[in-house]
Amino acid sequence: MTKAGSTSIxxxxxxYCDIIFTQSPTVKHMQLRKFERFIRPYLTSINQTQIETxxxxxxxxxxxxxxxxxxxRPALSGHANSTDGISFDQFVASxxxxxxxxxxxxxxxxxxxxxxxxxxxxxxxxxxDHFEDFLTFLSTRFDQPLQVPRLNTSPELPLELSAELHSQxxxxxxxxxxxxxxxxx
Numbered sequence: 001m002t003k004a005g006s007t008s009i010x011x012x013x014x015x016y017c018d019i020i021f022t023q024s025p026t027v028k029h030m031q032l033r034k035f036e037r038f039i040r041p042y043l044t045s046i047n048q049t050q051i052e053t054x055x056x057x058x059x060x061x062x063x064x065x066x067x068x069x070x071x072x073r074p075a076l077s078g079h080a081n082s083t084d085g086i087s088f089d090q091f092v093a094s095x096x097x098x099x100x101x102x103x104x105x106x107x108x109x110x111x112x113x114x115x116x117x118x119x120x121x122x123x124x125x126x127x128x129d130h131f132e133d134f135l136t137f138l139s140t141r142f143d144q145p146l147q148v149p150r151l152n153t154s155p156e157l158p159l160e161l162s163a164e165l166h167s168q169x170x171x172x173x174x175x176x177x178x179x180x181x182x183x184x185x
Contacts, residue, residue: 001112002029003066004056004128007152009138016142031112032121053121054137055113057184058128060176061161061169064092067106069154088159096165096172110175120183127184 006029014020021027030039032053043051058066068083068091076082080102083091094104115121126134131148139146161169170177 001055001057001109001128002106003063003070003154004058005131005148008148008150009056011151012146012148013138013142029112032114033116036115036121052123052141054124054126054134055122056126056128056131056134057109057113057180059180060109060173061159061166062128063109063176064095064106064169065159066154067091068159069157071103072157073155089162089165092161092165092169096168108173108176110173110179113179114175120179125179125184127180130185133185 002025010020010022010028014022021030032055035053040051043049065088068088071081071083077084083103086103091104094101095106097104113120113122113125124137126137135146135148
């Protein structure tokens, strides 16, 4: 999942993996549907059939806040993706619009974890704010304690969101909130 510690997790697991998808965000942050369509068949063809999927899922407003803060970093200053000089309300309003500006085109978490016909398709879905449980799961699967460095973190900024936009997010991201509250551990 984007903005859920993927760079840090990748760094922690890389020494133990035979296959690593890095560099390209499109491959690194692969949606379940693409995994099922392209990667699982390949793994099955080489007799890797005991495959489990896992993902960290962030509280939807916190996830958007991380995108907002990440895109505010100085390296993006002057780029269309930069949120420099834009309030969190403006970011969310654009995100919710029919034609979001480049800085607000971040997708939906629910698209990462749902199957083609709908429904959650991830075997082990964890809340981002329960990272220690996720780390315990990974340590158990890799049969050793794992250390996850803090990499690629977003700058700390206060996030203020109007009640109206908060309500609209809850309506427009109903599935994301449902996944976070109901399905993620």
